[in-house]
Amino acid sequence: MRKKIYIGSMILFSLLMIGGVFYSLPYYVSKPGMAKELEPIIQVEDGFDGKGSFMLTTVRMGRANIYSYIEAMLFDYEEIYPLEAILHDTESPEEYNARQLHAMSGSKLNAIEVAYKKAGITVDYKFNGIYVVQVIPGMPAEGKLLPGDHVIKVDEKPLTSSAEFIDYVGKKIAGDQLSFTVNRKNDTKTVNVNVQPFKDNPNKVGIGISLVDDKEIIVKPEITVNTDEIGGPSAGLMFSLEIYNQLTKEDLTKGYRIAGTGTIDSEGIVGPIGGIEQKIVAADKAGADIFFAPNENGNSGSNYQAALKTAEDIKSKMKIIPVDDFDDAVNYLKKLPMK
Known part of the structure; x- marks a missing residue:
């Protein structure tokens, strides 16, 4: 009898432990991520090598379960956020992930444009359509278009910009039908959607999607940036520095881990970005010598101020450098002595 009770208790305990892993709480938890060298990620054709390295820093963000919630309560530099602080109104986790990946894409494009222009190289763009980032519940696109859909044409007309799409839809009247040519998971299909007035603005019609441009940047020498599933726009500065360093003879790294x-x-x-404290922890663990932090024009409570405080708290030897623009970072590095 006792043996049966013991076995039953162990089974129940095991089920509770497993349930604690898979049961999601209405919170997100973030913690320090990684500091990753950019040279293996970014390759400029026939680019110059550096003696040191530029590194992007990340935050690990995920839906909380019982264990991750308790861990975040107990340890420094792990934060708990309610769902509404992370997800937009009515946004699903899938839509959030799509938004983060497209934000990364936009960040890469901006970084390439800045770096090439600063290096005196012409930059051109080719527009390939738009991506659906979010679908508003109760609007006509719900159930017809999905986050991540690549819209190539509207009414058989290729798009030349998202602004053109918004202008085209805005000229329609309630009840008009739009025909979308969509690429979804490598399958091209046609989706028909009627426009209707927005509930909060009856004088404006639409289909109820948030979107971003799908632009291809055209540069010589060619460049590849492989970010896999890293999301968000916060690596933009470090991308631009690595690209610029590969384009120019002068090595800005000078042997430092930056x-x-x-x-x-x-x-x-x-x-500015979120999670600056956790990124300081990640960079310190990776042995960085220097950390560039957004200065926000010297405002109190800036990323730079938070980074300084965190570096002091963890007794880091990193130099925390405030930057308001790309030139601030380059000018600082040009004045550095070789390590």
Whole structure:
């Protein structure tokens, strides 16, 4: 009898342990990710090598289960966020992932444009359509278009920009039908969607999607950037520095391991990101000598200020350098002595 009770208790305990892993809580947990060298990821044709390295830094983000939630409560530099702090209104986890991957794509394009232009090289674009990032519930696109769909044509007309698409749809009236040529998981299909007024703006019609451009950048020498499943726009600054370093003879790394973070726009302006504290921890563990942090024009509570505090708390020897744009980072590196 006791043996049966013992076995039953062990089975119940095992089921509870397994359930704790697979039962999702209404929270996300983030923790320090990795600091990864960019040279293996970015390859400029016949590019120059550096003695040191530029590194992107990441944050590990995932839906909380019971164990990851408890772990985040107990350990420093692990954060808990309610779902609404991560997902947009009515956004699904799949839509969030699609948004992050497309944000990474946009970040890469901006970084390439900035680096090539700073190196004095012409940049051209080819527009290939739009990607669906989010579908608004209750609007006509729901159930017909999906996050990640690649829209190639509308009413058999190739798109030349997302702005053209928005203008074209905006000229329709409620009840008009649009025919979309869509590539979904390598399968091309036609999807028909009627336009209707938006509930919060009855004078405006649409189908209810958020979108981003699918643009191909055309440069010589050619470049490949392999980011796999890394999402988000926060590696933009470090991408641009690695690309520029491969394009120019002068080695900006000078033997140092240089980490950092920050979005970058097509003009080279560096923007703030989330999880700066966790990225400092990741870079310190990877042995970085220098860390570039968005300065936000010196505003209190900036990424740079948070990075300084974290580096001090963990007793890091990294130099934390504030940057507002691409030129700030390059000018700092040009003044560095060789390591």
